[in-house]
Amino acid sequence: MTLAESIYKLCKQIPKGKISTYKELGKTLNIKAYQAIGRALKKNPDPENTPCFKIIKSNGEIGGYAGKITGKKIEEKIKRLKSEGIEIKQGKIELSKYLHRFDN
């Protein structure tokens, strides 16, 4: 099981209307290389089934996802998050409200 696979699984485990952070994922997977998570998400084999946009930075920002999207725009992702019932303020998300913890 590669790290990416675990990440995808966790992504899908996030209930509707909730999100998670790289840090939480890292802790859940017990790794310290949070960048690897983002790296894995970037590959995202199943954008339809793997809501990678639900994974954000620990400070509530969307993350690099915003700036360097491959041919797409952050606004679109925000819209998608909004569709889930997540409210975004000035490009940020209220973690305390929407952050889903994997317990573990």
Added chain:
DNA sequence: AGTCGAGCGCGCA
């Protein structure tokens, strides 16, 4: 407070 540098693990050249 805000900024800078190091560290981690996987992917790609």
Added chain:
DNA sequence: TGCGCGCTCGACT
């Protein structure tokens, strides 16, 4: 084999 990244944290300013 080596470097960079959709990050985070600790140390210094």
